[in-house]
Amino acid sequence: KQEVTQIPAALSVPEGENLVLNCSFTDSAIYNLQWFRQDPGKGLTSLLLIQSSQREQTSGRLNASLDKSSGRSTLYIAASQPGDSATYLCAVKSGGPETSGSRLTFGEGTQLTVNP
Amino acid sequence: DGGITQSPKYLFRKEGQNVTLSCEQNLNHDAMYWYRQDPGQGLRLIYYSQIVNDFQKGDIAEGYSVSREKKESFPLTVTSAQKNPTAFYLCASSRTGTGGAGSYEQYFGPGTRLTVT
Numbered sequence: 001k002q003e004v005t006q007i008p009a010a011l012s013v014p015e016g017e018n019l020v021l022n023c024s025f026t027d028s029a030i031y032n033l034q035w036f037r038q039d040p041g042k043g044l045t046s047l048l049l050i051q052s053s054q055r056e057q058t059s060g061r062l063n064a065s066l067d068k069s070s071g072r073s074t075l076y077i078a079a080s081q082p083g084d085s086a087t088y089l090c091a092v093k094s095g096g097p098e099t100s101g102s103r104l105t106f107g108e109g110t111q112l113t114v115n116p
Numbered sequence: 117d118g119g120i121t122q123s124p125k126y127l128f129r130k131e132g133q134n135v136t137l138s139c140e141q142n143l144n145h146d147a148m149y150w151y152r153q154d155p156g157q158g159l160r161l162i163y164y165s166q167i168v169n170d171f172q173k174g175d176i177a178e179g180y181s182v183s184r185e186k187k188e189s190f191p192l193t194v195t196s197a198q199k200n201p202t203a204f205y206l207c208a209s210s211r212t213g214t215g216g217a218g219s220y221e222q223y224f225g226p227g228t229r230l231t232v233t
Contacts (some may be wrong), residue, residue, distance in 0.1 A: 004158070034221060043122075043206055044159075044224040089158065091222075103149075103174065104222060106158035 002027045002094050006107035013080055014115050021075040021110045023090035028068050030094040034104070035064050035075050038087045047088075048075070080114045087111045119143065120225035122207050127230045129201075137192045137228045139207035148190035149208040149222065152176060159206060165190055166212055194230065201232045 003026045013019055023033070032051050036044040048057045048064040050073070056065040063076040073090060091104040120141045129135045141148065147166050151159040161174030165184040179198025184190055190209075194201045206227045211220040 036224075041204075041227075041229070043120075043226040044208075046221050046223065049221045091159075103161050103164060104159075106151075106160075108156065108158045 002030075002092060002105040004090060004092055004105050004107040006088075006090060006110050008110060009108065010111040010113075012113040012115065015080060015082060017080050017114075019077050019080055019112075021077070021088050021090075021112070023073040023075070023107055025071045025073075025092045025094075025105070027094055028071050030068060030092045032093045033064075033066055033073050034091050034093070035062075035073075036089045036091065038089060038109070040087075044089065077112075080112075082114045082116050084114050085112055120207060120209055120223060122205075122225040122228050124228060125226065127228055129230070129232050131232055132196045133232075134196060135194050135201075135230065135232075137194065137205055137207075137230070139190045139192065139225060140188055141190075141207075141209045141223075141225075142188060143209055143223065144187075145209035145223075146187065146212040147210045148184070149210075150174075150180075150182065150190070150192045151206045151208065153204040153206060153227075162192065162205075194232075201230060204229050 005024045007022045034049045035047045038044050050057045050066040061078040066073045087109040089109045091106045123138045149164040150162040153159050160176050162180050163182040165171035171182050171184050181193045207225040208222040210222045
């Protein structure tokens with residue numbers, strides 16, 4: 001059974017700092033890994049998706065890397081801003097044939113606070 | 117605007133009553149999903165559907181039921197058999213297909229917060 005762990009559970013940083021969020025998963029047979037952002041009381045917003053064959057993806061100040069063999073992904077946020085304050089969730093897609101049955105397994109998230 | 121809508125945003129029910137949560141998407145996605153989120157926990161899959169008139173149980177299907185009569189709609193019923201129904205419920209959708217279908221992103225709705233007293 002796939003298990004996803006995110007460390008740290010909470011992080012507080014001053015504005016402008018570069019930071020790294022970590023995600024680890026137990027079964028390396030994944031199809032992809034997705035990073036999401038969730039604001040309090042809201043749904044999830046997809047940030048980045050890394051295919052199993054890729055090593056990293058970038059979007060603006062965000063960079064996500066994937067090391068499938070070691071079961072790890074990191075989300076790097078450059079020059080953090082107060083608007084980045086949210087919970088960041090990673091999820092892996094695995095299990096079953098690729099066209100059916102594969103589902104997302106979520107970590108518990110990292111709650112990020114960027115202080116002005 | 118394309119997206120996923122969930123209604124209502126807040127829902128209150130008495131214990132012992134069934135309640136149905138709505139999820140509609142206009143993204144032309146084949147697959148739809150229901151997740152439950154509890155405080156301090158990640159999302160857990162309740163049910164998912166890859167195609168109209170077909171759906172599968174997720175990890176925590178007991179006490180829930182779904183239907184998929186239309187591609188755009190995937191309502192979730194929380195029955196009185198669900199022992200701890202108070203939670204935040206999220207609906208999602210994605211494309212499917214062959215040749216990398218498992219790689220498609222999931223898009224989420226805004227969620228429905230259900231409180232049962």
